[in-house]
Amino acid sequence: MEAILAAHEALESKSNLSKALSDVDALISMLQTARDDVSNGSDKPVLHIAKLKNPLKQSFDRIEDDLKEVNKGLNQYQKALKDKFKSSTLPTAGVGGESGLGSAEQKGLVERAIAMHLLREGKFDVASTFVKEINAASANETYREEDDMQDLAKGHLQKKFADMYHILDALRNQHNLTPAIEWARNHSAELENRGSNLEFELSRLRFVELYTSATSQGSFSGPLQALDYARTTFPSFSNRYMRETSALLGSLAFSPDLGSSPYKTLFLNSTAWEDVSASFSSTYLTTLSLPSRSPLHTACTAGTIALPTLLKVERIIAERHGQWTSVNELPVETPLPSGYLFHSIFVCPVSKEQTTDVNPPMMLPCGHVIAKESLEGHARGKHRVKCPYCPLEARTTEAKRVFI
Amino acid sequence: MAELTTTKLDPDTHLILDQPLLRLPHELLRKNLKSAQRQIELANKSITTSITASATAHSTPAETLASLDATLAKAQNLKRKLEALHAEERTLHRQQKARIRHLQDLHEIPSLADVKYDVWSHVRLDRLLVDYLLRQGYVESARQLAAGKGVEELVDIAVFEECGKIDAALRGGDVREALAWCGENKQALKKINSNLELELRLQQFIELARTGEMGKLMDAIIHARKHLAGGADTEFGLRAGGLLAHPPDTLVEPYRGMYSRQRYTTLASLFLQTHHTLFSLPAQPLLHIALSAGLSALKTPTCHSVHNHNIGTSSAGHFNSNAASLTGTPLCPICSTELNELARAVPYAHHTKSFMEEDPVVLPNGRVYGRERLRGLNEKLGTGKGRVRDPVEGLGGLEWREEEVKKVFIS
Numbered sequence: 001m002e003a004i005l006a007a008h009e010a011l012e013s014k015s016n017l018s019k020a021l022s023d024v025d026a027l028i029s030m031l032q033t034a035r036d037d038v039s040n041g042s043d044k045p046v047l048h049i050a051k052l053k054n055p056l057k058q059s060f061d062r063i064e065d066d067l068k069e070v071n072k073g074l075n076q077y078q079k080a081l082k083d084k085f086k087s088s089t090l091p092t093a094g095v096g097g098e099s100g101l102g103s104a105e106q107k108g109l110v111e112r113a114i115a116m117h118l119l120r121e122g123k124f125d126v127a128s129t130f131v132k133e134i135n136a137a138s139a140n141e142t143y144r145e146e147d148d149m150q151d152l153a154k155g156h157l158q159k160k161f162a163d164m165y166h167i168l169d170a171l172r173n174q175h176n177l178t179p180a181i182e183w184a185r186n187h188s189a190e191l192e193n194r195g196s197n198l199e200f201e202l203s204r205l206r207f208v209e210l211y212t213s214a215t216s217q218g219s220f221s222g223p224l225q226a227l228d229y230a231r232t233t234f235p236s237f238s239n240r241y242m243r244e245t246s247a248l249l250g251s252l253a254f255s256p257d258l259g260s261s262p263y264k265t266l267f268l269n270s271t272a273w274e275d276v277s278a279s280f281s282s283t284y285l286t287t288l289s290l291p292s293r294s295p296l297h298t299a300c301t302a303g304t305i306a307l308p309t310l311l312k313v314e315r316i317i318a319e320r321h322g323q324w325t326s327v328n329e330l331p332v333e334t335p336l337p338s339g340y341l342f343h344s345i346f347v348c349p350v351s352k353e354q355t356t357d358v359n360p361p362m363m364l365p366c367g368h369v370i371a372k373e374s375l376e377g378h379a380r381g382k383h384r385v386k387c388p389y390c391p392l393e394a395r396t397t398e399a400k401r402v403f404i
Numbered sequence: 405m406a407e408l409t410t411t412k413l414d415p416d417t418h419l420i421l422d423q424p425l426l427r428l429p430h431e432l433l434r435k436n437l438k439s440a441q442r443q444i445e446l447a448n449k450s451i452t453t454s455i456t457a458s459a460t461a462h463s464t465p466a467e468t469l470a471s472l473d474a475t476l477a478k479a480q481n482l483k484r485k486l487e488a489l490h491a492e493e494r495t496l497h498r499q500q501k502a503r504i505r506h507l508q509d510l511h512e513i514p515s516l517a518d519v520k521y522d523v524w525s526h527v528r529l530d531r532l533l534v535d536y537l538l539r540q541g542y543v544e545s546a547r548q549l550a551a552g553k554g555v556e557e558l559v560d561i562a563v564f565e566e567c568g569k570i571d572a573a574l575r576g577g578d579v580r581e582a583l584a585w586c587g588e589n590k591q592a593l594k595k596i597n598s599n600l601e602l603e604l605r606l607q608q609f610i611e612l613a614r615t616g617e618m619g620k621l622m623d624a625i626i627h628a629r630k631h632l633a634g635g636a637d638t639e640f641g642l643r644a645g646g647l648l649a650h651p652p653d654t655l656v657e658p659y660r661g662m663y664s665r666q667r668y669t670t671l672a673s674l675f676l677q678t679h680h681t682l683f684s685l686p687a688q689p690l691l692h693i694a695l696s697a698g699l700s701a702l703k704t705p706t707c708h709s710v711h712n713h714n715i716g717t718s719s720a721g722h723f724n725s726n727a728a729s730l731t732g733t734p735l736c737p738i739c740s741t742e743l744n745e746l747a748r749a750v751p752y753a754h755h756t757k758s759f760m761e762e763d764p765v766v767l768p769n770g771r772v773y774g775r776e777r778l779r780g781l782n783e784k785l786g787t788g789k790g791r792v793r794d795p796v797e798g799l800g801g802l803e804w805r806e807e808e809v810k811k812v813f814i815s
Contacts, residue, residue: 016497240786339517
């Protein structure tokens with residue numbers, strides 16, 4: 001990068017048109033002087049002009065030299081670029097072709113993903129422009145099917161995201177719990193079924209907020225309000241959060257001097273608002289069956305991480321097998337950071353293949369798991385099979401499908 | 405064998421997709437310089453001739469003065485032109501600087517796990533999206549997104565906008581703008597042996613021939629002599645000559661194809677291809693390249709399995725649960741409705757090692773969990789002591805005795 005930076009700086013400071021411009025200025029003033037001389041009644045105008053010829057040529061030579069300097073700078077920059085980016089080929093696999101992302105059929109899906117990404121990012125104005133432009137384009141091209149883009153922007157999803165941003169804004173920026181608590185209460189049953197703590201977390205924060213607020217009306221008004229709140233709200237949590245609610249109520253006994261009480265950490269938590277905001281947005285998105293981070297971002301980032309490996313492979317197998325997209329599994333491992341692993345992966349220890357719906361993982365009674373095809377191969381048509389990993393024998397029918 | 409995970413960040417290979425970012429402004433600077441050279445050449449010629457002319461003529465002082473004024477005006481004109489080009493150059497330099505800095509930022513990030521990488525990759529995604537929007541002709545969306553994200557210096561709205569206009573004109577049957585563009589880039593086109601201009605001239609010829617009127621046919625012949633006969637490529641002249649012998653409703657190939665309106669679409673594609681080559685732009689949207697690789701790298705056989713409980717739209721299957729659950733793991737992007745259909749056709753990632761939670765156990769319904777996570781999730785669900793539920797099923801599913809949970813061996 002340093003070489004590129006240096007070449008760029010040379011371009012900015014030296015190799016630009018400013019020198020040529022000042023030489024043109026010199027040319028103009030030279031012509032101007034000649035003109036002034038002639039108009040001032042110089043006796044031999046023709047001679048004057050004849051005398052101009054040589055300087056004129058020189059100044060154009062100079063200007064051309066100035067440009068050569070610019071050209072030299074550009075060449076140097078290009079060389080720096082070339083040194084930095086040795087290969088300029090980009091992978092083509094998976095992009096073109098019938099089922100590639102470039103095909104008309106997939107185009108709608110790509111655009112749908114983009115629209116959802118824009119909504120998720122809160123770029124509602126861009127999303128609506130986008131949908132408008134798509135519709136305008138598809139009005140001209142009759143072969144494109146009408147997809148669900150329209151209701152994507154107008155309806156449901158946009159409203160959901162708008163609601164989310166509204167609640168998040170209140171929570172994060174204004175420290176206002178009311179909209180979030182209201183949402184959580186409306187979805188109470190669903191959240192409980194999913195084992196979410198969100199509703200309780202919000203209520204706890206409200207309790208803390210009430211407790212520490214309103215010191216102007218005497219030091220006890222805060223704790224009293226908190227107690228009042230606890231009486232009306234906490235009973236519904238009593239089963240699952242017995243321990244937590246009693247801790248909160250216990251803190252009331254220490255109300256004048258919380259800092260030295262055992263409940264200190266409950267109250268003096270500086271990241272509480274950030275935590276609860278993050279917890280809210282991921283819960284909210286999960287109830288919509290959407291990942292909390294943008295899938296488009298995850299996929300594109302994973303793609304750029306995997307690309308160098310794929311590119312190398314593409315180069316190697318291009319002559320032999322065609323493209324890496326022509327099979328149903330990539331030919332090489334494409335390691336990603338651990339945050340990009342979302343599922344457990346089971347590779348059969350016998351066949352070294354990943355299991356699929358067609359060839360699922362089977363557990364023998366001893367607890368060892370191998371792929372179904374491996375099991376069948378191992379049994380060789382008999383009804384009994386010995387586990388490849390321990391001495392135990394079992395009937396093939398005893399092997400059980402597991403879900404990993 | 406490669407590792408299952410990596411956090412290594414090698415900026416050089418990581419920037420495969422980012423070359424056009426630096427190459428395009430460079431090509432534009434070259435073009436800018438070429439324009440300056442042409443302007444100077446023109447001015448040089450005309451100023452020198454007019455000076456020479458006025459020096460030789462036995463003219464009155466008034467005439468000399470007038471001729472000098474005209475020369476001066478030419479020089480002023482040159483100055484104006486160069487000033488405009490210089491301004492353009494400054495803009496390009498500024499753009500270049502911003503882009504170099506953006507790529508430099510990546511070099512200063514130690515690993516893929518760094519939060520700064522997350523920020524950087526978001527900017528890159530914005531760039532890829534704007535690139536995609538521009539290529540599809542959604543200029544207004546692109547503009548809004550670029551402005552909203554503050555990445556204007558990192559995207560090439562003006563270039564694509566101009567390109568899109570010419571493309572649209574061609575598709576609408578108008579070759580003038582494309583020809584003007586060819587004129588601006590004459591030298592560069594010659595360098596890459598492009599026959600775009602010849603194809604466009606041939607199209608003009610075809611339109612003249614299509615009329616079938618004698619006068620127009622004569623014009624066509626003159627047009628062909630002027631534009632199609634000069635080059636080393638005689639094929640164009642031959643095709644043009646042959647066309648004259650065939651009426652527009654001919655069924656004889658290649659003349660039928662030449663008369664076809666479809667030819668404008670072909671021309672438009674040829675133009676795009678030429679344009680992108682000239683400016684070092686990849687033929688495909690960068691988003692497609694990144695996305696197709698990413699979909700594969702993330703995809704597992706589970707993502708499109710009928711047993712996948714994360715797919716909101718999946719039909720019943722073995723486990724009937726059409727909503728995602730909070731099982732503690734983040735939702736998979738490939739399973740989400742946003743990308744699921746899109747990823748259906750791509751191959752899944754290759755793995756040679758199993759990847760499992762610690763201490764896996766299996767529930768009576770066959771589903772496998774890490775023991776610790778299963779315990780934590782059941783606590784959240786409020787399952788009673790000594791009992792266990794499948795967190796995916798939530799409160800609606802079965803409840804078992806803890807003894808029914810069995811250890812499972814996965815290698």
